[in-house]
Amino acid sequence: MPESSIREITDTAVDPPVRGFLHVPAAPNRHAVVLTHGAGGNAQAPLLRALAETFANAGYTVLRCNLPYRQARSFGPPGPGDAARDRAGLTNAVAALQKLMDFTSPSSGKIFLGGHSYGGRQCSMLCAQEPDLVAGLVLLSYPLHPPRRPEQQRTQHLPDLRTATLFVHGTRDPFGAIEELQRAIKMIPGRTRLLTVEGAGHDLGFKEKAKKEELLNRILTEFTALLS
Numbered sequence: 001m002p003e004s005s006i007r008e009i010t011d012t013a014v015d016p017p018v019r020g021f022l023h024v025p026a027a028p029n030r031h032a033v034v035l036t037h038g039a040g041g042n043a044q045a046p047l048l049r050a051l052a053e054t055f056a057n058a059g060y061t062v063l064r065c066n067l068p069y070r071q072a073r074s075f076g077p078p079g080p081g082d083a084a085r086d087r088a089g090l091t092n093a094v095a096a097l098q099k100l101m102d103f104t105s106p107s108s109g110k111i112f113l114g115g116h117s118y119g120g121r122q123c124s125m126l127c128a129q130e131p132d133l134v135a136g137l138v139l140l141s142y143p144l145h146p147p148r149r150p151e152q153q154r155t156q157h158l159p160d161l162r163t164a165t166l167f168v169h170g171t172r173d174p175f176g177a178i179e180e181l182q183r184a185i186k187m188i189p190g191r192t193r194l195l196t197v198e199g200a201g202h203d204l205g206f207k208e209k210a211k212k213e214e215l216l217n218r219i220l221t222e223f224t225a226l227l228s
Contacts, residue, residue: 170200
């Protein structure tokens with residue numbers, strides 16, 4: 001099977017700008033995905049790149065983008081005042097991908113949104129605010145609370161989340177135990193699925209190539225099942 005191609009993409013005509021990498025599938029299925037990174041990473045994070053390649057090889061056009069805070073600073077976490085601008089950046093990324101895909105045509109597909117940790121949280125908050133923005137979400141290692149601070153639950157927006165959502169979460173993730181996440185998911189009125197990754201931490205990383213490939217394929221399979 002021919003592999004997807006990758007090219008850098010920049011749109012400075014909007015504020016915040018859109019900057020990232022576009023995966024163009026060899027055999028497009030007309031659907032598209034915007035993926036973004038966690039607080040300490042960027043659009044070149046290995047997990048993000050691998051997932052983008054998996055989706056692109058299955059026919060999805062994928063834009064993995066740098067959030068505005070990362071565009072402004074090459075390292076370090078987002079600040080307290082960055083979240084709203086980061087969500088605006090995600091809105092612009094979705095719009096840019098829609099334009100690239102010509103989603104105004106009768107044969108238009110669907111667009112999806114997802115991210116790792118902080119990026120995924122901002123995606124979910126954006127969709128709670130704008131329920132018609134995308135057709136589905138994939139949240140990798142949702143940061144339910146800071147490590148060792150289970151009382152600081154990040155669930156306030158979940159009762160407003162009506163977008164179909166796939167959660168992918170490791171059993172050793174210090175940002176939330178599986179049981180805690182299951183309770184939080186019950187607050188969501190939209191369709192949900194939880195993919196539990198045995199033995200994985202917050203980065204969902206595995207040293208063995210076979211396990212990495214298995215996880216990526218499981219994510220794609222579960223996401224497809226959620227939306228069917």
